[in-house]
Amino acid sequence: MNMLVCVKQVPDTTEIKIDPVKNTLIREGVPSIVNPFDGYALEAAARIKDKDPSAKIVVLSMGPEQAKAALKECLAIAADKAYLVSDRAFGGSDTLATSYIISETIKKVEELEGKFDVIFCGKQAIDGDTAQVGPEIAEHLNYPQVTYGLEAEVDGDVIKVKKEVEEGVEVIAAKMPAVVTFTKPAWDPRYPTIKRKMAANRAEIPTLTAADLPTIDLTHAGLKGSPTKVKKTFVPQKKTGGVKIKEETAEDSAKKLFQLLSDASII
Amino acid sequence: MEAKTKDLWVFVETNEDGTAKNVGIELLTPGKMMAGKQGGALVAVVIGSNVDAAVKAASEHGADKVIVVDGPEYAHYTTDAYTIALCTLVEKYGPTSMLIGATNNGRDLGPRVSCRLHTGLTADCTALDVDEESGNVAWTRPAFGGNLMATILCPDHRPQIGTVRPGVFKKSDAGEAKAEIIKEDIHVDAADIRTQVLELIKEADGENVDLEGAEIIVSGGRGVGGPEGFEPVKALADALGATVGASRAAVDAGWIAHAHQVGQTGKTVGPKLYIACGISGAIQHVAGMSGSDCIVAINKDPEAPIFDIADYGVVGNLFEVLPVLTEEVKKARA
Numbered sequence: 309m310n311m312l313v314c315v316k317q318v319p320d321t322t323e324i325k326i327d328p329v330k331n332t333l334i335r336e337g338v339p340s341i342v343n344p345f346d347g348y349a350l351e352a353a354a355r356i357k358d359k360d361p362s363a364k365i366v367v368l369s370m371g372p373e374q375a376k377a378a379l380k381e382c383l384a385i386a387a388d389k390a391y392l393v394s395d396r397a398f399g400g401s402d403t404l405a406t407s408y409i410i411s412e413t414i415k416k417v418e419e420l421e422g423k424f425d426v427i428f429c430g431k432q433a434i435d436g437d438t439a440q441v442g443p444e445i446a447e448h449l450n451y452p453q454v455t456y457g458l459e460a461e462v463d464g465d466v467i468k469v470k471k472e473v474e475e476g477v478e479v480i481a482a483k484m485p486a487v488v489t490f491t492k493p494a495w496d497p498r499y500p501t502i503k504r505k506m507a508a509n510r511a512e513i514p515t516l517t518a519a520d521l522p523t524i525d526l527t528h529a530g531l532k533g534s535p536t537k538v539k540k541t542f543v544p545q546k547k548t549g550g551v552k553i554k555e556e557t558a559e560d561s562a563k564k565l566f567q568l569l570s571d572a573s574i575i
Numbered sequence: 576m577e578a579k580t581k582d583l584w585v586f587v588e589t590n591e592d593g594t595a596k597n598v599g600i601e602l603l604t605p606g607k608m609m610a611g612k613q614g615g616a617l618v619a620v621v622i623g624s625n626v627d628a629a630v631k632a633a634s635e636h637g638a639d640k641v642i643v644v645d646g647p648e649y650a651h652y653t654t655d656a657y658t659i660a661l662c663t664l665v666e667k668y669g670p671t672s673m674l675i676g677a678t679n680n681g682r683d684l685g686p687r688v689s690c691r692l693h694t695g696l697t698a699d700c701t702a703l704d705v706d707e708e709s710g711n712v713a714w715t716r717p718a719f720g721g722n723l724m725a726t727i728l729c730p731d732h733r734p735q736i737g738t739v740r741p742g743v744f745k746k747s748d749a750g751e752a753k754a755e756i757i758k759e760d761i762h763v764d765a766a767d768i769r770t771q772v773l774e775l776i777k778e779a780d781g782e783n784v785d786l787e788g789a790e791i792i793v794s795g796g797r798g799v800g801g802p803e804g805f806e807p808v809k810a811l812a813d814a815l816g817a818t819v820g821a822s823r824a825a826v827d828a829g830w831i832a833h834a835h836q837v838g839q840t841g842k843t844v845g846p847k848l849y850i851a852c853g854i855s856g857a858i859q860h861v862a863g864m865s866g867s868d869c870i871v872a873i874n875k876d877p878e879a880p881i882f883d884i885a886d887y888g889v890v891g892n893l894f895e896v897l898p899v900l901t902e903e904v905k906k907a908r909a
């Protein structure tokens with residue numbers, strides 16, 4: 309079993325503050341973390357490896373040199389090997405371009421690590437928030453996909469995925485090779501051990517660049533190769549609070565709320 | 576690809592019983608406005624099995640044309656069958672723009688289709704317009720967990736596609752069904768569908784949690800204190816015919832199943848009424864429910880951020896407020 313997990317380094321969006329004067333995001337001082345959903349994808353791979361210790365987990369990230377910190381964290385948790393793909397020509401890529409570059413990189417990494425049976429992604433990155441890169445990688449590689457995975461299990465040449473749906477959980481079988489994207493399961497991902505952490509700190513992480521990807525068509529990469537263009541960004545206007553209800557007793561408050569809602573024909 | 580027409584398409588997702596999902600019908604409302612500005616027709620695309628009800632709904636809510644693909648292979652959503660059908664249609668008719676509801680299936684299908692067509696896709700939009708100068712769709716969407724909004728254009732590729740959040744737009748009133756109905760025979764070989772549903776494990780409590788389609792949602796958070804704390808929440812929901820939602824704190828504590836979770840890592844909802852009980856209003860929760868028409872918050876902390884976005888905020892103990900409110904609702908409906 310040969311598994312690839314795609315990992316994005318993201319700013320911890322729960323720590324982002326708004327500059328009240330300029331009305332922009334303050335990114336300075338915001339810690340960079342492994343995208344939490346990618347942590348769930350890594351955990352799903354690690355659980356497969358728990359059952360089959362001969363399995364291999366490779367992690368891949370596209371991003372600047374600093375993204376190696378995220379890859380090291382994955383090595384400390386469960387990954388066996390890590391690759392970074394980085395090139396100025398890739399800057400400003402939208403999801404179509406990002407997924408194209410990643411799928412071209414996967415072909416290159418497969419020359420070194422063997423063909424991957426599964427490619428795991430997070431459901432979405434908490435910064436871009438699009439949830440598009442996983443399915444687009446699947447399309448570029450012409451693989452089947454399962455999104456919103458909670459848990460995965462290998463059964464012969466099939467990957468069985470528990471997928472979150474409106475009515476509950478569906479068990480979906482996909483022929484491998486396949487792409488699976490993961491959402492938050494009921495359990496927490498494992499922590500790194502001290503031993504693995506030390507090994508991860510020493511690990512050499514190779515950086516691939518455009519020059520290492522012989523079949524890449526750079527007109528499909530970067531800002532120029534991206535069909536979507538961000539025209540402007542702005543901080544959302546806060547809705548101002550509405551009617552506050554605080555009567556003598558909770559009972560009176562409840563009655564007043566009911567009155568207001570029925571007067572407004574809301575209930 | 577090049578657009579062959581100025582038409583705007585709305586993908587109308589269907590339920591397994593052949594009815595339309597709400598969001599598809601909702602999207603006909605902005606679709607009409609945008610098709611008008613772009614000088615094309617509003618076309619609804621319905622894919623499913625035995626979908627007469629969905630076709631009728633699209634026709635009654637403003638579509639000029641409805642393109643229908645009906646077949647047993649579409650009864651249950653699969654990425655492969657739906658991608659083949661939708662891409663075949665786009666290649667044949669060449670619309671200039673397409674809206675897809677940002678449900679789980681819509682967000683599974685959208686990227687697959689846009690990638691196959693080599694065009695841009697804007698994710699999970701909450702506002703739509705047509706850019707005055709260029710005539711392109713101006714897609715506006717939240718990113719960074721709701722902290723930032725971005726307006727995105729797709730100037731040089733067609734069709735320009737976006738997924739759009741459920742609950743942001745309102746259904747128009749039903750009118751006369753007078754759309755032209757176009758039936759397309761597209762069949763997908765079983766061998767080309769590479770995934771298979773083996774089983775559906777229903778929610779433990781046996782109910783369907785259709786948060787995205789709900790008109791009223793009553794949600795509980797950490798403030799309910801435990802699994803039994805959901806009892807008054809459920810009682811109010813029952814009285815109102817509402818669906819029960821939850822914050823992540825309540826889900827993570829194991830008090831209620833994750834299918835009930837509203838927010839960035841749960842469902843995005845847009846009911847007419849959202850009642851948040853014992854929920855503080857963290858940005859990741861708000862990201863999933865701020866599109867609600869009317870927000871009511873019940874919280875004992877007058878400083879809780881949920882009050883900033885609530886239309887009606889009750890400062891008080893939910894265990895005292897909810898039973899009285901439930902009684903009032905029951906009395907009024909008796």
Ligand SMILES: Cc1cc2nc3c(=O)[nH]c(=O)nc-3n(C[C@H](O)[C@H](O)[C@H](O)COP(=O)(O)OP(=O)(O)OC[C@H]3O[C@@H](n4cnc5c(N)ncnc54)[C@H](O)[C@@H]3O)c2cc1C
Nearest residue numbers: 314370402403429430432433436437438439440441697698
């Ligand atoms: C404000 C804003 C809005 C944007 N809106 C859009 C839009 O609507 N449409 C669009 O096409 N682009 C958009 N972009 C560009 C988009 O954010 C980038 O292309 C980004 O690199 C990938 O998208 P994402 O962060 O949404 O990832 P997602 O698609 O949410 O990521 C899903 C998964 O793919 C994998 N993955 C994603 N990126 C990487 C990576 N760099 N390395 C390794 N694995 C990765 C991870 O497993 C991740 O969990 C926007 C950018 C900004 C700043």
Ligand SMILES: Cc1cc2nc3c(=O)[nH]c(=O)nc-3n(C[C@H](O)[C@H](O)[C@H](O)COP(=O)(O)OP(=O)(O)OC[C@H]3O[C@@H](n4cnc5c(N)ncnc54)[C@H](O)[C@@H]3O)c2cc1C
Nearest residue numbers: 796797798822823824838839840841853854855860875893
């Ligand atoms: C990447 C990421 C994704 C996330 N995704 C989500 C998501 O999808 N959905 C989500 O909800 N959260 C999400 N979160 C978590 C979010 O940040 C908050 O931690 C969570 O929403 C808090 O839930 P809460 O409001 O129920 O709990 P708390 O913040 O603890 O608030 C409890 C509230 O209950 C009130 N209260 C207590 N007792 C009573 C009483 N008797 N009567 C009335 N009020 C009472 C308190 O005053 C308090 O305001 C995410 C976080 C991260 C980092």
